[in-house]
Amino acid sequence: MTLLREQPPPGPTRDSFWKSPVRGPWMTAILGSLLLPLVVIVGFTGFMSHAAYNPDLGSNQVVPREGDLDLLLFDWPTGPTWLYALNQGLHTIVGIVVVPLILAKLWSVFPKLFAWPPVRSPAQALERLSLLLLVGGAAFMWATGLLNMQLYYPWSFNFVVAHYYGSWVFLGALTVHVLTKLRVVRTAYAERGVLKPLMDDVAHTVPEPHNPNGLAPLSPGEPTISRRGVLGLVGAASAGLFLVTAGQSIGGPLRSIAVLAPRGRGAGGSDQGFPVNKTAELAQITPAKVGPDYRLKLTGAASSELTRDQLTRMAQHTETLTIACVEGWTTRQTWTGIRLMDLARMAGIQDGQGMQVISLQEKGTFRQTTLSRDQVMNPKSLLALQVNGEDLSLDHGFPARIIVPAQPGVHNTKWVTELKLVDA
Amino acid sequence: MISLSKRVYGESPLHLLGQLVTLAIAAYAFLQVVEVASTDTLSLVIWFVGGALLHDLLFVPVYLVLDLVARRGIRDHARRRVRAVNHIRFPAAISGVMFLTLFPLILGRAEPNYVRTAGLQPPDYLGRWLLVTAAVFGISALAYAVRLRRAAKPEAPVATRADVSAV
Structure with missing residues (x-):
């Protein structure tokens, strides 16, 4: 053991192997300080999205409810109408643009991976295990999240469940990591100043002093980039990612430059000019199912069946509402149809009741959804028959679809066949 | 007590408690996912550990070598x-x-x-x-x-x- 300690094998286990003159406690502290608030935003919006699905209602839950502590359950609000778009915009945009910062943070501490001896004490062994949870957790969360956005699923587990509980592992490890490292960060800032090292250009970049087992190099090379240059490099990579992806969420002129977003430029929609997230073909909706035999079942204290003609003769209302997908893309359209409130009253809604919406789609997690009472009774919530003045296309949910303000896109059920009042 | 912990464990008792909290949460979360019928545990473990290994043993070495080549060349x-x-x-x-x-x-x-x-x-x-x-x-x-x-x-x-x- 003593021998090991004195003589690490040649290579990355030796302090002299690492040359970067800008690595050091301050560099890691500033990268960590920038990263933390952004990760908090991604984590917070993630849990908010979990709550937005109202998993305590009906069969809305995707993550099994047993075992879930439901610390964050509340009735998801119905306004402002862009609330879920904002939430998922933040979750996905910040999630994407933070990637270079995560990579830089890991680069800054990379020599630690080869610390010699590999295990110095029980404390260090445990800490290394927790760091595997932290780094593995980060890699897992970002890999699964980014791949899900791109509809790529090369794994054998449920994305939603694994992404949800993965966040417990990652955020748990992160919390303890931050608390453990607070002192190191404070010391680095006290010794070098919080922003002062950013004043130096390449010529004035001086390595931080080396400590055994520390981050600053023992034998630093000639600087080729300043510390502010490192942050600039990270910022440039983040800005690049923002420009090519964020437009699919934010819209406006940014949408036309979102060239690498799954639902950005030229990937909007072939159908009625806005994206489809599940085609009729995929949902196995045939024209026969939505033909003259189509009936909307209204189930409650006063049940009835309505043809589409009867639906079109009811009082119609028009609302401009956003569909925001959990994967981050948004589309804002003008919808016309019957207020859910009116249909609920027709069916005899009582106190403590919400509405289960059932689709003609026969299989799939989201063939049905349960709306809260607030969602049903919101005057903007519609059973839409038209979009932008024309009948819904089959891919967009003809004969009728749900549109409820501020809720996750996938809960705006298409091809509605039954509205059922249920306790909720 | 604290000095004994430093000598035997290597850090303060608070450090030990923190690590145990992390590990317990992780184990709990892991079991929640494994219990779901559609979960292939091997796939889950590969994805969890694989990302870190890929980053540390392939991705970083590759870009560090490329950077070295660029600096020297x-x-x-x-x-x-x-x-x-x-x-x-x-x-x-x-x-x-x-x-x-x-x-x-x-x-x-x-x-x-x-x-x-x-x-x-x-x-x-x-x-x-x-x-x-x-x-x-x-x-x-x-x-x-x-x-x-x-x-x-x-x-x-x-x-x-x-x-x-x-x-």
């Missing part, structure tokens, strides 16, 4: 003090991180899924990424040329002072 202009290597680093980082983040889209890995879900053919993402890459390298080359030109000019303030004192 690119010689700065003899007199003009502009770091040429950073004009490679910036566009390479922008384009590289884009590829790392969006490779399924760029390589069309989920194209059948995309077509079935969205009901349309995806745009030519590979072509777009190559054009973006060309653009960032081009902008960087332009910036390098401009900086070299500027560095070639005699430093104005010094020259002015010399002129004044000469007069």
